[in-house]
Amino acid sequence: MAEEYSIYDAKAKLSALVRQVREGRSFVITVHGQPVAELRPIEPKPKATTLAARVAELRAxxxxxxxRTTPDDPRAFPIGEYREGALQRFLDDRD
Known part of the structure; x- marks a missing residue:
């Protein structure tokens, strides 16, 4: 079981506790005798080895x-009809 420290003691000894956490120890912080937090080492997250694995992880x-769709051919998106004055309309709308 992890060693317990009151919030008062934990604040006073935080630097020492963090040093011990870096060595792998865990501590429970209490408020009025009730456990409220745990100070423990962070578990390293495994990294995806490929882009496909990372994308699958993010999707999950x-x-x-x-x-929803994938354009196989960029020509699938037709270019609109040319209309004179597009730049001026753009500049007018911008203001």
Whole structure:
């Protein structure tokens, strides 16, 4: 079981506690005798080895979503019809 320190003692000895955490020890911080926090080493996260693995990891976490369509041919997006004065309309709208 991890050693317990009151919030008062933990504040007073924080530098020493952090040094011990770097060595692998863990501590429980209490407030009025009740455990409220744990001071412990951070577990290293495994890194994805490939781009595909990283993309799959981000998709699984819901942080990215795939595009609904993939343009196989850039010509699939037709260029609009040329209209005179596009630059002026753009500049007018900008103000």
């Amino acid at each position: 976490k819901g942080l990215i979503t795939p595009a």
